[in-house]
Amino acid sequence: MKRVYMDANATTPLVPEVLDAMRPYFIEHFGNASSIHQQGQHARAAVEQARESVAALVNCRPAEIVFTSGGTESDNMALFGLVGPGDHLITSSIEHHAVLHAAEKLRDRGAEVTFVPVSGEGAVDPQVVRRSIKPNTKLISIMMANNETGVIQPVSEIGRIAAEADIFFHTDAVQAAGKLTIDVQTLRCDLLSISGHKMHAPQGTGVLYVRRGTQLEPLFFGGSHERQRRAGTENLPGIVGLGKAAEIARAALTDGTIQKVAALRNRLEQGVLAQVEETGVNGGNSARVANTTNLYFDNLEGEALVIALDLKGLCTSGGSACASGAAEPSHVLSAMNLTPARARASLRFSLTKQTTEDDIDFALSIIPTAAARLRELAPVNAGTLG
Template sequence: MKRVYMDANATTPLLPEVLEAMRPYFIERFGNASSIHQQGQQARAAVEHARESVAALLNCRPAEIVFTSGGTESDNMALFGLMQQGDHLITSSIEHHAVLHAAEKLRERGMEVTFLPVSSEGVVDPQEVRRAIRPNTKLISIMMANNETGAIQPVSEIGRIASEADIYFHTDAVQAAGKLPIDVQSLRCDLLSISGHKMHAPQGTGILYVRRGTQLEPLFFGGAHERQRRAGTENLPGIVGLGKAAEVACAALTDGTIERIKALRDRLEQGILAEVEDTGVNSRKVARVANTTNIYFDNLEGEALVIALDLKGLSTSGGSACASGATEPSHVLSAMGLPPARARASLRFSLSKLNTEDDITFALEIIPQAAARLRELAPVNAGTLG
């Protein structure tokens, strides 16, 4: 059976060139980058080359890049590494759980946290950020692009507000890296998180950008790795893969790749809205990353549609998450004010560099059929908004 993958915001496959770059570091060049013999020197050179490649993607100094195990660790390092008793954190209600749950844990430990609301389109108002600032505000953490809707947040303006108030600013750029140009200088951010497997690097890799002079307490203790900011022997093949993926991402920002993906996304979106009744796009009125659309299918359950499409060969994801065995509405869509039924009826389609026109044709053949069949089978009021 033909299979088409449209869940790139969950994870992406390795690009062939990324795998080839990694291959020697599993067997021939296996050294520990902390060793001073030849194998160690080869490993260190590979790590530093990757660091330079990631720094080029962000327009920062290589020394400001800390390699981590992924976006979750990077987000946790940013929040727990800065916040102390008596400090105040400002974040938003649509952040990834790596930030939300970390913020909740900080609050349990006695720190103050403000969770900002968002508009009906899923965007943070910078003036809400400004109004939330207190004398003890230590950190503002607002994502660059939302993982469910793709909505781009006004991080440049928020960075300016934070800088003027002399407050640290962190942005989770996991869903923006490789899709949007990122310049940490113009953003005026102090910390920025990236996850490798969202941009065709291997799972279990990521970085935290830490602006020079930022005093960050480490999460791990042991050796003096990563300039004493992240103890533990470096994941050599993974870091090499992340570096190569960063080089590919840099090129994609200027070679037409992003425009091609956006055209595919727009064709998919327009085709679904034209062929399937009672559908609409969440966050459709605001700027979104090029690869993402989040579409609601009223009068059906999104999870059922995900399963039906999967059986037909199309991999996508719902706008809801599974918690304690029960399907709960997405916290992002709920924060936008969507009724629970519509939030549960929403699906996210997220494309990667590997998707093609044929993939869109395939998807547009099976999605209308699957949606119509489910609506025939379901009770009339199963997913209505009433």
């Protein structure tokens, strides 16, 4: 059976160049980057080369890059590293749970937290962020691009607001890295999170950019790794892979790859809207990352459609993979004021850089039939807007 993967926002496959870069560091060059012998120093050189590659992707100093185990750790390090009891944190209602749940835990520990709302198109209003600032505001954390809708947030303006108020600013760029040009100087952010497996690097790798002079309380205690910011022996093969993926991602921003992905996404989106009744795009009137569309299919259950498409060979998602199986509708779509029924009837299609025209043809050949079949089987009022 032909299988097509359209769930890149959950994870992406390693590209061959990344695997080839990693391969020697599993067996041949296996040294501990903290050791002073030749094996260790060879490993250290590889780590620092990867650090330079990631730094080039976001336009920062290599010394400002901290390698982590992924986006969740990077987000947690940013929030718990700066915010304490009595401090005020501003974040949004559509953040990834790595930020939302961290914020809730900080609130339990005595911090004050404001969750700013979003528009019906899924975007934060920078002026609402400005009005939420208090004398004790320590950190503003707003994602760069939403993982479910792909909607790009006005982080440059929010960074400017934070800088003017002398408040730390963090952005979760997990779904933006490799899809948007990122310049931490232009963003004026103090912290920025990246996850390797969203940009064709291995799972279990990530980055936190920490602007020079930003004092973070570490999450882990042990050795003096990562300039005493993240204890633990570096994941050598993973870091090498992440560095190579950063080089590939940087090239894709200027070689037409992103435009090609956007054209494929648009063709998929337009094809579904033309062939399937009672459909629409969540956040479709906002700027979005090139690979993502979130479509609603009224009068059916999205989870049932995900399963039906999977049985036909198409991998897609009902929302964030980290919330898979949750009984409640997507918190992102709920924050956009979708009814619970429409939120549950929504699917996310997120393309990889390897997606082809044939893949789009395949998807458009099965989605209309699957949706029609489920609507025939559904109770008369199931999945309506209510």
